[in-house]
Amino acid sequence: KAGVTQTPRYLIKTRGQQVTLSCSPISGHRSVSWYQQTPGQGLQFLFEYFSETQRNKGNFPGRFSGRQFSNSRSEMNVSTLELGDSALYLCASTLGTGSTEAFFGQGTRLTVV
């Protein structure tokens, strides 16, 4: 059974640009959650998508957005990149209903210069 796949693993972008990250959940999982990990703020919840709908949202500005496709794959987009957006972005997949465990991908390391 394949795990959670995040692409790309590493990304370098310039301030002001936008970026799209991708996450393919475990087969059969319908929920994808996104987290931002930085040395200063730690691991913070961005949002969760379930059945193509945003079900939960963290406390991030509107520059951070996401979507989920009918095959449960999810994308996260960050517009107008700032230096402070440099982070490891992790996605996690769960069954979605009554889930008791989240499975994490290896993350995408985004560097904004």
Next chain:
Amino acid sequence: AQSVTQLDSQVPVFEEAPVELRCNYSSSVSVYLFWYVQYPNQGLQLLLKYLSGSTLVESINGFEAEFNKSQTSFHLRKPSVHISDTAEYFCAVSPTGTASKLTFGTGTRLQVTL
């Protein structure tokens, strides 16, 4: 809302010594509790979880954690650590019924030396 406090940012320990990583949480609703481990440049791997029932939970690699409701704690212990246990450990909570929205502590860096 939930919050998690990991009291120690770093814990140095010698190989084969016991270790305890502390975790306290706050929540107005009932929660699930988790410990995750992260190796450099990797994602998070679930170490163990408490959902309900027995307050002592164990992992396959010798770690255990005990849920203490009165003290709102979920400390992680291992009686004898190995060099390969060197990693970052995160305590997390989620509302009961879902693991899709986790609130993490700030992490504890466990450094095992000879």
